[in-house]
Amino acid sequence: MNAAKMSPRKPADSATMVSELMMPHQVNNLGHVFGGVVLSMVDRAAAVAAMRHSGHPSVTVSIDRVDFKEPIQSGEFVTCLAQVNFVGRTSMEVGVRVEAENLLSGVKRHTTSCLLTFVAIDRDHRPCEVPRLDISEPEDARRYREGQRRREVRELLDRELEAGEVGPRGKAAP
Numbered sequence: 177m178n179a180a181k182m183s184p185r186k187p188a189d190s191a192t193m194v195s196e197l198m199m200p201h202q203v204n205n206l207g208h209v210f211g212g213v214v215l216s217m218v219d220r221a222a223a224v225a226a227m228r229h230s231g232h233p234s235v236t237v238s239i240d241r242v243d244f245k246e247p248i249q250s251g252e253f254v255t256c257l258a259q260v261n262f263v264g265r266t267s268m269e270v271g272v273r274v275e276a277e278n279l280l281s282g283v284k285r286h287t288t289s290c291l292l293t294f295v296a297i298d299r300d301h302r303p304c305e306v307p308r309l310d311i312s313e314p315e316d317a318r319r320y321r322e323g324q325r326r327r328e329v330r331e332l333l334d335r336e337l338e339a340g341e342v343g344p345r346g347k348a349a350p
């Protein structure tokens with residue numbers, strides 16, 4: 177890998193927007209857009225952000241958190257805004273904000289927030305190193321710290337579950 181390809185990049189360099197007009201076949205009996213439709217858009221936007229950052233094919237390894245804050249209706253114009261928040265050695269946490277726009281009134285609503293982890297892969301489909309993040313902007317530094325903390329907490333919980341210290345296998349279980 178050449179040095180230029182590995183030079184640090186700003187989160188804004190990975191910023192990605194994916195938009196789609198919601199149609200009647202995408203809603204449930206309540207008239208709300210299926211969560212899976214939104215997640216498909218989120219995954220595609222996040223994948224592009226991860227590939228823009230890493231310069232490698234990048235695969236979803238985990239959808240870490242999804243908050244459906246408000247329903248989306250048929251006829252609304254949905255936009256997913258994705259960018260890399262945090263990077264490890266080969267993994268990247270991508271944050272996605274979803275907005276729904278009523279095209280007649282122009283009103284936009286923040287409907288969904290998601291966090292996903294992607295891994296960059298090489299030609300042999302093995303994880304490969306990604307560039308560092310340039311977090312000189314205070315907002316980028318805050319997002320980076322939060323991503324780092326989420327990773328620490330996830331790894332701690334994984335270790336506790338592995339050791340049988342939590343839940344049905346642990347001492348605290350009924």
Ligand SMILES: CC(C)(COP(=O)(O)OP(=O)(O)OC[C@H]1O[C@@H](n2cnc3c(N)ncnc32)[C@H](O)[C@@H]1OP(=O)(O)O)[C@@H](O)C(=O)NCCC(=O)NCCS
Binds near residue numbers: 236237263293295301
């Ligand atoms: C992604 C994949 C290549 C990783 O391979 P692996 O052998 O598990 O890789 P490693 O254990 O070395 O982990 C690689 C990185 O992923 C991270 N990672 C692994 N599992 C993770 C999880 N569940 N959540 C978050 N990060 C995870 C590791 O922490 C590591 O990060 P780092 O390099 O920044 O420290 C492999 O799991 C895979 O191919 N998964 C299927 C991906 C796919 O098909 N996605 C589409 C969804 S259908």
